[in-house]
Amino acid sequence: MELTPPPGAAPLPPHPRFHVPLPHAHRPYPGPETPAETTTRLRPVRTRHPARTAAAAVCVVLGLGLIGGAVTGSYLTGDSSADAGARDAYAAGRDAWRDVPVDTLFPRTLKGEGAGPGGADRVWTRVAVAPDSGCATALDPLLLKTLRPVGCERLLRATYTDATSSSVTTVGMVFTEGGMEEMRALSTRFTDQHLDSRTDLMPRAYAVKDTVAAGFGDKQRASWTVHVLTEVPVVVFAVSGFADGRTVGDPQPVAEAVAADAATAAAQAGLGHEAKGIADRIERGLRRTVTDLSEKPR
Numbered sequence: 001m002e003l004t005p006p007p008g009a010a011p012l013p014p015h016p017r018f019h020v021p022l023p024h025a026h027r028p029y030p031g032p033e034t035p036a037e038t039t040t041r042l043r044p045v046r047t048r049h050p051a052r053t054a055a056a057a058v059c060v061v062l063g064l065g066l067i068g069g070a071v072t073g074s075y076l077t078g079d080s081s082a083d084a085g086a087r088d089a090y091a092a093g094r095d096a097w098r099d100v101p102v103d104t105l106f107p108r109t110l111k112g113e114g115a116g117p118g119g120a121d122r123v124w125t126r127v128a129v130a131p132d133s134g135c136a137t138a139l140d141p142l143l144l145k146t147l148r149p150v151g152c153e154r155l156l157r158a159t160y161t162d163a164t165s166s167s168v169t170t171v172g173m174v175f176t177e178g179g180m181e182e183m184r185a186l187s188t189r190f191t192d193q194h195l196d197s198r199t200d201l202m203p204r205a206y207a208v209k210d211t212v213a214a215g216f217g218d219k220q221r222a223s224w225t226v227h228v229l230t231e232v233p234v235v236v237f238a239v240s241g242f243a244d245g246r247t248v249g250d251p252q253p254v255a256e257a258v259a260a261d262a263a264t265a266a267a268q269a270g271l272g273h274e275a276k277g278i279a280d281r282i283e284r285g286l287r288r289t290v291t292d293l294s295e296k297p298r
Helices: 035-039 050-077 081-094 141-146 180-192 271-295
Strands: 109-112 122-129 154-162 167-175 223-228 234-242
Touching: 081 271, 109 271, 122 271, 167 271, 180 223, 223 271, 234 271
Parallel strands: none
Antiparallel strands: 109 122, 122 154, 154 167, 167 234, 223 234
């Protein structure tokens, strides 16, 4: 609306209505204009001195240059704390097979609170640890081929038995040569193609003479799991069977063997829970160990 000066007063100077946003201020979504907003006179803006304007422009240019340089440098070098931490974890994880005591990687006793069928507690005792080796003779050929994109630096294995000595489980860790991208790609492939449920990709058992695991061979494998880690270059696996050496004709992957409606002999005996429980605890221990190693001051 237009304002009219009172009689005898000087005419009001024309003033365009405009809005100057406040820098760095949070501006809520504007509502409809009120009468006060349409009639308030804005104070005139003083003309800036040319020297001040030039100085402000120089400051803006310098500030943008510094920010841009920092961002570009970070982009080119990839130097972020998250990336550096991930690289440290990969470096520590890759060498853990020779830097970490065997009793840390494969504890003599594992406690599985709630790890059995129906949430029952489990305790597993280590029977033996295999000498560290390559993967060629310790993995089935097709599993070895599947892991080829990430390579095999070293393989560690150990066999455990439960408190009743009625089951045996071999757990292993493949320390790979792959980087973060290769491990993520392999993990995605295992998930998308359900490779962890294929019987032709079952890990091999580690039999130990003169122990409860003496008869634990390929035909005795009952349930298994394979997990590709992405924060460290390691593939963790476990395979379980009966301690009496009986042949299993219908082995089941862990995901099926621990299902409530699973009816196979292996599932009813809790062998899926055995493989899963032992693999989970070995994996957790490895994660903690690698975290401790990567956080040590250099």
